[in-house]
Each structure stands twice: as C-alpha cells, then as structure tokens.
Amino acid sequence: MTIAKRQFDTLVIGAGGGGLRAALQLARAEASVAVVSKVFPTRSHTVAAQGGMNAALANVLPDSWHWHMYDTVKGSDYLGDQDAIEYMCRSASNLVVELEHAGVPFSRLDNGKIYQRPFGGQSQNFGGDQAARTCAAADRTGHAILHTLYQQNIRAKTHFFDEYFAIDLIKDEEGFILGALVLEIETGEPLLIEAKTTLLATGGAGQLFRTNTNAHINTGDGLAMALRAGIPLQDMEFFQFHPTGIAGRGMLITEGARGEGGYLTNRDGERFMERYAPHARDLASRDVVSRAIATEVREGRGCGDNRDHVMLKLDHLGRDVLYKRLPGICDTVKTFLHIDPAEESIPVFPTAHYTMGGIPTDRHGRVVVPVEQGQESIPGLYAAGECACVSVHGANRLGGNSLLDIVVFGRAAGNDIIEYLNDNRYHRPLPQESVEQAMAHLQRWEQKGEGESVPALKRELQSTMENYCGVFRSEEILQQGLDKVLGLEQRMQDVRLKDHSKIFNTARIEALELENLMDIAIATVSSALGRRESRGAHSRMDYPDRDDQRWLKHSLYYKEQHRLDYKPVTLKPMTVESFPPKARVY
Numbered sequence: 001m002t003i004a005k006r007q008f009d010t011l012v013i014g015a016g017g018g019g020l021r022a023a024l025q026l027a028r029a030e031a032s033v034a035v036v037s038k039v040f041p042t043r044s045h046t047v048a049a050q051g052g053m054n055a056a057l058a059n060v061l062p063d064s065w066h067w068h069m070y071d072t073v074k075g076s077d078y079l080g081d082q083d084a085i086e087y088m089c090r091s092a093s094n095l096v097v098e099l100e101h102a103g104v105p106f107s108r109l110d111n112g113k114i115y116q117r118p119f120g121g122q123s124q125n126f127g128g129d130q131a132a133r134t135c136a137a138a139d140r141t142g143h144a145i146l147h148t149l150y151q152q153n154i155r156a157k158t159h160f161f162d163e164y165f166a167i168d169l170i171k172d173e174e175g176f177i178l179g180a181l182v183l184e185i186e187t188g189e190p191l192l193i194e195a196k197t198t199l200l201a202t203g204g205a206g207q208l209f210r211t212n213t214n215a216h217i218n219t220g221d222g223l224a225m226a227l228r229a230g231i232p233l234q235d236m237e238f239f240q241f242h243p244t245g246i247a248g249r250g251m252l253i254t255e256g257a258r259g260e261g262g263y264l265t266n267r268d269g270e271r272f273m274e275r276y277a278p279h280a281r282d283l284a285s286r287d288v289v290s291r292a293i294a295t296e297v298r299e300g301r302g303c304g305d306n307r308d309h310v311m312l313k314l315d316h317l318g319r320d321v322l323y324k325r326l327p328g329i330c331d332t333v334k335t336f337l338h339i340d341p342a343e344e345s346i347p348v349f350p351t352a353h354y355t356m357g358g359i360p361t362d363r364h365g366r367v368v369v370p371v372e373q374g375q376e377s378i379p380g381l382y383a384a385g386e387c388a389c390v391s392v393h394g395a396n397r398l399g400g401n402s403l404l405d406i407v408v409f410g411r412a413a414g415n416d417i418i419e420y421l422n423d424n425r426y427h428r429p430l431p432q433e434s435v436e437q438a439m440a441h442l443q444r445w446e447q448k449g450e451g452e453s454v455p456a457l458k459r460e461l462q463s464t465m466e467n468y469c470g471v472f473r474s475e476e477i478l479q480q481g482l483d484k485v486l487g488l489e490q491r492m493q494d495v496r497l498k499d500h501s502k503i504f505n506t507a508r509i510e511a512l513e514l515e516n517l518m519d520i521a522i523a524t525v526s527s528a529l530g531r532r533e534s535r536g537a538h539s540r541m542d543y544p545d546r547d548d549q550r551w552l553k554h555s556l557y558y559k560e561q562h563r564l565d566y567k568p569v570t571l572k573p574m575t576v577e578s579f580p581p582k583a584r585v586y
C-alpha cells in the first residue's frame with residue numbers, strides 16, 4: 001500500500017501549551033514545523049487550566065526564584081531533579097513577561113502590575129509565611145495562554161495538521177526517531193510525517209480514572225507511543241489527586257478558590273485542615289490535603305447522606321470577589337450543582353488530575369534512557385509538557401507549576417532542536433519495517449466479527465484504577481489491581497469495532513486511545529506495586545513512611561516483560577546549594 005508522505009524539519013505531536021511553545025520557538029527560527037493535534041489546537045487541554053502560573057514576580061508579597069525552588073523541591077517530596085527545578089524557577093519571571101508581551105491578558109492589580117494569588121505549598125523565605133506567586137488571568141489562565149500561543153504560531157507560519165491522530169513513532173535500526181504515522185480523522189486515511197526531529201507533547205492520562213478533572217482526549221497517547229518504541233516511563237506511580245473536584249463528578253474547583261480565602265469543613269463544620277497542616281492549613285500541598293479529605297471521610301466525618309465528601313466554603317468571600325476572581329468556578333458550580341457559591345458551600349472530594357510521571361527527559365527536552373554509564377538521549381526524539389517527566393514535580397506537583405513547566409520546557413526543547421537541526425541537516429532513509437509495524441497497529445482495528453466493546457472495557461478499566469490505585473494503596477490492593485488490569489489487557493484482543501467506515505470514525509480513535517490507556521494503566525499499577533514506601537502522592541498504608549535510604553530514586557517501567565528499573569535523583573542543582581531531604585511538614 002502506498003501511504004501519503006510529508007516532510008518537515010520537526011514534527012510536534014500535540015498543540016497544547018507545551019507543543020505550541022516549542023513550535024513557536026522553531027517557527028521563529030525558520031525551521032519547517034508541523035504540529036499534529038487530534039483536536040483543534042485551541043481545544044487542547046491547556047485551555048482548561050484555571051488558577052494560574054507560578055513565577056516569583058513579587059508583585060503582591062516579597063518573593064524570590066530561590067524560595068520558589070525550595071517550595072518545589074519540598075513539594076516534590078525530594079524526588080524532583082534539582083537541576084531542572086532550578087532551571088524552571090529561574091526562568092519563570094522572564095517567561096511570564098514574554099507571555100504578557102505576546103498578548104496574554106493577565107488580571108491586574110490596582111497599580112497595573114500582573115495579579116498574583118496564593119496557591120498551595122508556596123512560602124516566603126524557605127518555609128516561612130504564605131507567598132502569593134501564581135500569575136492569573138481570572139480563573140481562565142490556560143485559555144488565555146493557549147489562545148495567545150496559537151495566534152502567535154499562526155503568525156509565525158507553523159503548519160497545523162488539525163484533527164490528525166498520531167499512532168506510532170517511526171524508528172530506524174540505529175535508534176533515530178524519524179517522524180510518525182498519523183491518521184487524518186476526517187478521511188480515515190493514514191499519512192506518514194517524516195521529520196528530522198519529533199517532539200511528543202501529548203499531555204496527561206487523566207482518563208485512566210473514572211472520576212477525573214481531565215477532558216476525554218487525555219488518554220496519554222504519547223506515553224504509550226514511547227513505550228511501544230522501547231522507551232521506559234518514569235515515576236508513573238505518582239498520579240496527582242486534586243483535593244477539590246466536585247464530589248462524584250470530578251470537575252475541578254481550582255486551588256485558587258482556597259488561595260482567595262476559601263476553606264474546607266467536615267460534617268461538624270470543623271476546619272479540619274488545621275489538624276493536618278497547622279501552619280499552611282487549606283493551602284498545604286495537594287497530596288496532604290487530598291489525604292486529609294480521604295481520611296475525614298474514612299473516619300466518618302464526611303458530609304451528606306453517605307458521608308462521602310467534605311464542603312468547600314466560599315460564601316464568606318462575598319459575591320464581588322467571587323465573580324471577579326473566580327467567574328469560571330461560579331459558572332461551573334451553577335451549571336453542574338445548581339447552587340450559587342456566594343450562598344452555599346460546594347461538596348468536594350479528591351479527583352484524578354495530573355500525571356506526574358512520564359517520558360524521561362533532561363532539561364533540554366531530550367528523551368533520555370539509562371545506559372551502563374549514566375544515560376543517553378534518543379536521537380531525534382524530544383518530549384515536553386505533561387507527557388514528559390523532566391522531573392520538576394517529583395512525587396507531587398505544586399499548583400501553578402504545570403503551566404510554567406510547559407512553557408519553560410517547550411521553549412527549551414525548541415532551542416535544543418534548533419541546535420540538533422544544525423548538526424543533522426538531512427533526512428535519514430525511512431525504515432520500511434517500522435512503517436509496516438505502525439500500519440499493522442492501525443489495521444488491527446479492521447478485524448470484523450462479534451466481540452467486546454471499547455466503551456464497556458474503558459469503563460471497567462477506569463473503575464479498576466479508581467478502586468485499586470487511588471489515594472491510599474497497599475500491596476494486596478495493588479496486586480489485585482494489577483491482576484485485573486492485565487486481565488482487561490488480555491480481553492483487548494477480543495474487542496471488535498462495529499463501524500469500519502472511514503469518514504470521521506471516532507469509534508476507531510477511541511479504540512486506539514483505549515489501547516494506549518491499557519499500557520499506561522499497567523505501567524502505573526506496576527510502578528506503584530514496586531515502590532514500597534510513601535512519598536508525595538503515592539501513599540502506601542503498608543509502608544506509611546518515606547524511606548530515603550532505599551527509595552530516593554526514580555522508577556522506570558519498560559513495556560517489555562513489565563520490567564522495572566530505577567535511576568538516581570539529581571540532588572545537585574545547577575548553581576546553588578542542594579536542598580537535602582528532610583521531614584516534610586506544612
């Protein structure tokens with residue numbers, strides 16, 4: 001079969017903030033860039049980001065990038081790589097100003113400077129008073145950033161392939177990544193995009209869990225593509241549960257709501273966070289607040305008839321503040337709960353939110369794999385954004401650090417790709433075998449006959465992950481979870497599509513996404529089973545303490561034989577003293 005082919009210097013898979021920031025850097029340097037996205041770019045999930053982006057601008061309270069770095073290392077429960085964290089926190093202020101100049105309409109203080117709100121885990125002076133570090137465009141910061149980056153890319157003449165689904169990477173015998181096979185969703189036709197460099201920026205995998213804050217498109221496709229190309233995934237056991245999803249439904253109520261002065265109460269009306277985090281209270285790190293809520297509910301102090309949630313109180317903030325600073329939240333609560341947050345508290349419970357693990361990269365966005373002496377990069381392959389694990393979030397991400405991560409490392413990857421292109425001027429021959437493998441993957445879905453259905457299996461996978469790999473974990477529960485997920489993966493072979501038409505066949509896309517979710521679920525539960533300690537978002541009831549002696553290391557999961565390996569954490573920053581691990585209290 002002849003497959004249509006296009007050639008570019010760089011293929012960027014993903015048009016969220018990570019992909020678009022990288023593409024912009026490249027297009028401005030006059031590289032030919034193709035951005036592929038399975039949805040129209042401005043529908044990418046970055047659009048949903050609410051509360052803001054961290055940078056130590058010190059517009060509201062005193063601040064410094066070094067304090068931001070300390071908070072991020074502590075927030076990561078010391079699993080974050082300190083060189084990458086230093087790089088990110090140092091770059092933050094410039095990147096916010098750059099976004100402002102590009103057109104992002106940040107909210108303003110009375111003196112005209114960018115508005116900043118307090119967020120969880122932020123402190124002044126290395127653990128002192130609460131800081132106010134999160135730069136916000138009301139509670140629609142992601143929307144503002146994504147639209148601005150898209151417009152700037154249009155201006156820079158980036159080439160967009162809207163509504164194309166990336167299936168697999170193309171890799172030659174020497175290990176070079178040479179582009180990807182993609183599917184045009186509108187026509188159902190495959191297309192080979194040949195590129196000297198490929199950047200994965202496909203976002204997170206929140207659809208692993210039944211209750212989540214993520215869009216339906218967040219199925220971790222890039223992570224699974226990396227696994228199939230023989231690349232391990234790093235730290236997949238660390239999945240963030242956001243403390244305040246609307247109970248039972250999952251929609252996010254931004255941490256900015258607590259940043260503006262909201263607080264949590266249990267069935268006795270008690271501000272229970274005072275018991276769990278006497279200093280930071282409701283603005284402790286997300287893992288701490290999520291565990292506190294889950295504990296209140298487990299111990300019978302939950303609210304409602306089923307005592308299965310707690311309440312987020314905002315009404316004392318007043319209608320003016322709520323509708324000016326949190327208009328999106330007011331809308332969401334009215335639409336989904338038919339209540340007015342200026343009058344009534346909001347029922348909330350932790351909900352799956354953010355993929356801390358991902359494709360291992362260095363701080364230049366190069367995908368790296370371990371070799372006998374250290375690690376080496378995969379030639380031609382980069383990753384940035386939520387699908388990457390650089391690792392600045394370690395075992396727990398601080399709110400406001402992801403929008404920062406995507407622009408910092410999107411830009412860094414763009415810069416490194418420009419250098420790579422200078423040294424690698426020509427396209428390498430495309431390996432037929434790899435192309436055929438990718439085509440076989442796609443054609444598997446042409447099998448006809450009776451079989452299981454994609455939506456039913458997806459629902460089972462999501463409930464299994466929720467029940468067996470949630471906020472609190474143990475050997476027994478995780479082992480049961482792994483057995484169940486492996487069983488579901490087996491059943492994938494019996495799944496058949498009923499609709500084999502070509503034009504806009506979303507059933508085929510959902511099948512490809514489910515295959516990806518299966519791989520990531522196995523990676524997540526296997527890594528969680530492997531780590532016998534509690535750190536950040538990974539909370540083991542059978543190993544309740546952090547164990548730096550044995551577990552201050554990153555995990556690596558390989559698809560082949562579900563193998564686990566480990567690699568050291570980079571404790572040495574670029575220029576400043578290291579923050580050595582210590583007890584983490586808020």
Ligand SMILES: Cc1cc2nc3c(=O)[nH]c(=O)nc-3n(C[C@H](O)[C@H](O)[C@H](O)COP(=O)(O)OP(=O)(O)OC[C@H]3O[C@@H](n4cnc5c(N)ncnc54)[C@H](O)[C@@H]3O)c2cc1C
Nearest residue numbers: 014015016018038046049050051052166203385386402403
């Ligand atoms: C509700 C919500 C609120 C949040 N609020 C904040 C906040 O206030 N501050 C903060 O710092 N972080 C926040 N986050 C986290 C942050 O928004 C995300 O981590 C970040 O935007 C991810 O950006 P990204 O570029 O990595 O991926 P995304 O924006 O998710 O984009 C992924 C892109 O990949 C494409 N793609 C995926 N798979 C394929 C495929 N197979 N083929 C082709 N294209 C593909 C998609 O079409 C999309 O264009 C929030 C997250 C959520 C869910």
